């Protein structure tokens with residue numbers, strides 16, 4: 021089969037670097053690494069740099085550039101070797117039970133010293149595991165299930181392997197949710213997904229958003245615009261907002277730059293004239309080339325600001341999405357005039373009360389049709405043969421949404 | 428897909444919002460009427476009105492809201508030909524499967540097209556949806572609908588049994604979504620539809636746990652990995668503005684009052700009994716003692732009235748003291764409360780997800796290959812790739 025050669029080939033040479041490709045690891049990408057114990061870490065991949073993953077040690081970052089996301093790699097020396105993904109072990113329970121196993125028995129005759137010696141002599145992790153299993157006096161008595169658990173435990177301990185995690189919206193949201201839940205105001209992926217569906221985010225659409233969730237909402241909208249449409253955000257800082265979650269998405273330029281513009285709560289006020297838009301006395305007496313460059317830059321910035329303001333005030337946006345730390349009614353009163361008829365208003369809060377108060381006020385206002393408050397519920401399962409059940413620990417709440425249609 | 432103009436035009440598909448439970452689509456057709464218990468309207472009255480207008484009926488019997496269709500509204504308004512997917516599941520599946528502009532998605536069965544509309548919007552003009560339905564009439568209906576909604580450039584609907592005959596495409600899909608009674612029979616076919624040059628994803632939507640278990644087994648055997656399962660729901664809340672709850676002081680005062688009332692009554696009865704008794708002797712006794720008793724009775728009543736007024740004051744003071752200032756909307760004697768609606772959806776389906784990773788060539792010239800073989804039979808987590 022000819023396509024076997026290209027199919028799944030991960031060699032940089034066969035995957036021409038393409039700015040619009042988000043499935044391969046590019047120089048400068050922030051890559052999420054999932055270790056065998058489930059932990060996920062993120063690091064930037066720079067040419068000629070080294071990536072260090074704690075106990076796993078470090079390797080040459082060049083090895084990752086051009087590789088597909090989603091693969092599992094083993095660290096061998098300073099380089100990487102692609103290894104097959106883990107299948108779900110098809111473990112059938114046999115007659116063996118834990119009945120005959122005496123917990124107190126010396127079941128592991130291979131001492132720490134012996135293991136160290138094996139490691140020093142360059143024996144592969146798989147060999148060590150095999151040796152341990154051989155030495156494990158009761159191994160044959162264990163159930164398939166506990167054998168499996170035993171092997172996994174050993175494997176995670178000795179195998180220097182990790183999986184790169186594709187920066188999809190789902191994966192990035194989950195990463196931040198576990199890493200720093202408060203910085204994304206506990207906005208969980210199910211709730212975020214509902215927001216972007218309810219707001220009818222589609223390529224070519226124009227939307228208004230308030231994102232005080234580190235750019236998670238902005239990332240979701242940009243992802244669903246796919247480089248076509250407009251997103252205007254209003255923030256509370258005087259320079260363009262940082263939106264750190266966006267960094268983790270590794271968006272190519274064309275998905276962000278022509279699409280996203282930002283104003284702040286001062287510059288978004290119609291009655292206020294931002295200083296940058298006042299006549300500039302310094303403009304009149306240009307002294308040097310350097311001065312001219314600076315002035316031109318200033319002019320460009322103020323033009324951008326003027327056009328973003330113009331765009332907001334003309335209005336007609338198709339949707340308004342809010343995940344903010346500010347009082348929602350104050351936001352709504354300011355921005356509702358700029359969204360068109362039939363547009364969706366979607367407001368997120370990690371707490372119920374602000375939304376119920378808001379709903380209680382909105383339902384008296386005929387410009388909002390059917391404001392409704394909902395709570396998101398999500399349950400994940402462990403799926404293993406004979407052992408399928410909901411995960412024992414889970415997230416308490418995915419937050420609340422208020423949705424209404426502008427009349 | 429649908430109109431993107433501000434104003435309603437003849438031929439547009441619009442959604443009428445009558446109540447939360449009565450949401451209906453129709454095509455604006457001059458000459459046609461709309462008649463319901465919410466009044467009588469002419470389609471031609473709508474033409475030129477902005478989307479999101481509230482329109483009064485011709486016979487003064489009410490009004491309707493006219494909305495621009497979105498997939499989310501469509502899900503609430505569509506004619507049901509089958510069970511359908513709703514927002515919570517659709518949104519979650521779309522994210523997990525990483526469906527976005529430009530994605531190629533394979534879906535079976537089409538059913539009532541609820542899921543199809545949503546993902547067609549999301550993949551946009553540069554994406555593609557291949558949808559399959561084996562029920563002929565349903566397929567025909569859906570095809571018409573997709574045509575009317577301007578989706579035909581993106582959606583290709585095929586009438587076929589995907590479990591028996593598979594899909595019409597190979598190695599192209601970024602994602603496959605199966606909402607079928609026996610998804611395990613289509614998983615092999617799904618694998619061949621999925622692209623092999625990068626991570627591809629699948630979701631099987633099944634209401635029963637038995638289906639999930641068979642699906643999982645089949646996914647695992649077919650070479651899918653990262654198998655996981657979720658359930659998701661949206662719990663709607665009802666919001667009410669209710670009187671602030673009364674303090675127990677109110678109950679206590681009420682009890683005291685009724686206790687006093689009873690006691691008064693008892694005393695009155697005693698007094699009356701005594702009065703009757705006295706009456707009998709009246710003729711013989713003098714009048715002085717009677718007047719004295721009357722005076723005493725009047726005094727008692729006065730004291731009680733005083734207490735009654737006092738009680739009213741106490742209650743008012745309590746209300747203002749315990750009402751949080753922060754309550755938005757409503758005066759100090761009411762509060763805004765919410766609870767999950769009394770009857771809600773408790774289960775839709777289990778969402779089983781998995782990924783299909785590209786086949787990877789063994790990278791290094793293998794001194795390792797012997798060990799590799801070794802490893803795959805000893806640490807079963809790392810089985811040989813196919």
Ligand SMILES: C[S@@+](CC[C@H](N)C(=O)[O-])C[C@H]1O[C@@H](n2cnc3c(N)ncnc32)[C@H](O)[C@@H]1O
Nearest residue numbers: 509512536538539540541542560561588589590
């Ligand atoms: C529950 S409905 C799908 C609903 C759809 N997801 C929606 O949101 O509207 C399932 C559909 O699958 C179709 N179906 C069942 N088995 C099939 C098969 N083997 N091939 C194609 N379609 C099939 C049924 O006719 C039915 O219309």
